Amino acid sequence: MLLEIKDLRLAFERRGEPIEILHGIDLEVAQGELVGLVGESGSGKSTSVRASLRLYGDEAELTGSIKVDGVEMIGADANTVRNVRADKAALVQQDPRAALNPVRRIGDSLAEQLVRVHGWTRTRANDRIVELLDTVGITHPELRVRQYPHELSGGMLQRVVIAAALSTEPRLIFADEATSALDVTTQAEVLAIFQKQIRERGVGMLFITHDLHLAGAICDRIYVLRRGEIVETLHKPGLFSEATHPYTQTLIETAPVMKKGVES
Ligand SMILES: Nc1ncnc2c1ncn2[C@@H]1O[C@H](COP(=O)(O)OP(=O)(O)O)[C@@H](O)[C@H]1O
Ligand SMILES: [Mg+2]
Numbered sequence: 621m622l623l624e625i626k627d628l629r630l631a632f633e634r635r636g637e638p639i640e641i642l643h644g645i646d647l648e649v650a651q652g653e654l655v656g657l658v659g660e661s662g663s664g665k666s667t668s669v670r671a672s673l674r675l676y677g678d679e680a681e682l683t684g685s686i687k688v689d690g691v692e693m694i695g696a697d698a699n700t701v702r703n704v705r706a707d708k709a710a711l712v713q714q715d716p717r718a719a720l721n722p723v724r725r726i727g728d729s730l731a732e733q734l735v736r737v738h739g740w741t742r743t744r745a746n747d748r749i750v751e752l753l754d755t756v757g758i759t760h761p762e763l764r765v766r767q768y769p770h771e772l773s774g775g776m777l778q779r780v781v782i783a784a785a786l787s788t789e790p791r792l793i794f795a796d797e798a799t800s801a802l803d804v805t806t807q808a809e810v811l812a813i814f815q816k817q818i819r820e821r822g823v824g825m826l827f828i829t830h831d832l833h834l835a836g837a838i839c840d841r842i843y844v845l846r847r848g849e850i851v852e853t854l855h856k857p858g859l860f861s862e863a864t865h866p867y868t869q870t871l872i873e874t875a876p877v878m879k880k881g882v883e884s
Contacts (some may be wrong), residue, residue: 656835659845727765
């Protein structure tokens with residue numbers, strides 16, 4: 621199992637009092653599986669992901685178990701956490717501009733992680749980056765690496781961030797609303813890149829979205845999250861027809877929002 625979460629509870633300290641946000645989550649992602657985590661805004665999707673990669677400090681209290689490719693993350697030392705982030709798992713978030721340094725060339729930002737984390741030579745890193753940008757559908761990658769984030773569209777930047785995530789060949793990818801800000805065409809292209817990684821490299825993916833219809837179209841299995849609790853798990857085939865929880869019904873009835881083609 622690439623991701624195995626058992627009875628995960630998370631509380632944030634607020635004015636000296638712990639406020640529990642996740643109330644005992646159980647969730648699994650196997651190799652080659654595309655698994656959805658769906659819930660409305662504020663249900664705890666991002667918190668679950670950030671907890672899985674131990675991106676919180678002392679402000680969050682965690683109990684239960686989170687195993688990434690067999691490695692227990694709760695209680696793990698800094699070195700173990702660093703190794704998991706460097707070798708096993710990657711995170712793609714919604715806003716690529718926040719993930720990239722605005723005053724550095726795209727190529728430098730991407731190369732840095734390969735040089736720093738993996739000790740690659742700059743030449744080897746550069747070759748790999750050009751290859752990766754090509755993989756995510758960026759034309760003329762050898763020119764793009766010399767550009768700055770503000771010179772690229774949102775859709776292009778999201779591809780750059782995905783290339784960065786793929787650069788370490790992670791076995792597990794967390795995609796947190798990674799396609800939510802994209803127009804429908806770019807969204808479809810990015811989903812195709814994800815699906816290719818899953819099919820060809822056996823990547824396991826936790827696909828986080830507020831859009832149950834989108835998850836239903838692509839995922840093998842969907843966990844429905846409501847206020848920090850998984851209220852229902854839907855399996856293919858069938859998916860929506862097996863939904864029994866009223867909250868899931870509400871999400872099903874929520875019409876998908878069509879996005880305008882402003883970004884590409
Ligand atoms: N660092 C934090 N400190 C306190 N509360 C937080 C923090 N991060 C998230 N929360 C709370 O946790 C809940 C879930 O948030 P989040 O996981 O971001 O939801 P989602 O990604 O599903 O929209 C929200 O009520 C939010 O206010
Ligand atoms: Mg979120």
